Amino acid sequence: MAVFSHCCIQRIKADSKWNLGGLLPEEKPELQRFLEQRRLEQHREREQALKPLSDLEQELCKRRQKLMAYEQEELRRREDLEKMPELVRMRNNLRHISISGC
Structure with missing residues (x-):
């Protein structure tokens, strides 16, 4: 197991932000988190509607x-x-x- 310094971890974290094409989940803007949550809820509702009662x-x-x-x-x-x-x-x-x- 490799041991990384704090500086190295911060650099990897910063690079991963850019490589992922966006912000990390805990750093997403509130609106974006809300929209993703709403999209997931709508997806669950659609799946629930397709299930037989x-x-x-x-x-x-x-x-x-x-x-x-x-x-x-x-x-x-x-x-x-x-x-x-x-x-x-x-x-x-x-x-x-x-x-x-x-």
Whole structure:
């Protein structure tokens, strides 16, 4: 095993920067590190999307879709109630009360 002086190590490190065509990983600018990280995450997401879903994941997707559909329907119903004149809302409430009271 060869023993290098501090000066020699620094020179090798400096030369390797130029030979690698860029900066060493710990010396990369923040933006470049961020872009590389984002690129890796997108690559992982693409690979994950290509994998077939397990039975559990399929069931979870179905439940999420049903829940979203229910939430959208509930939102539409509330918007319709807000748009409805107060007189009509009161009349509908009275109908429900009189039907349940019989």
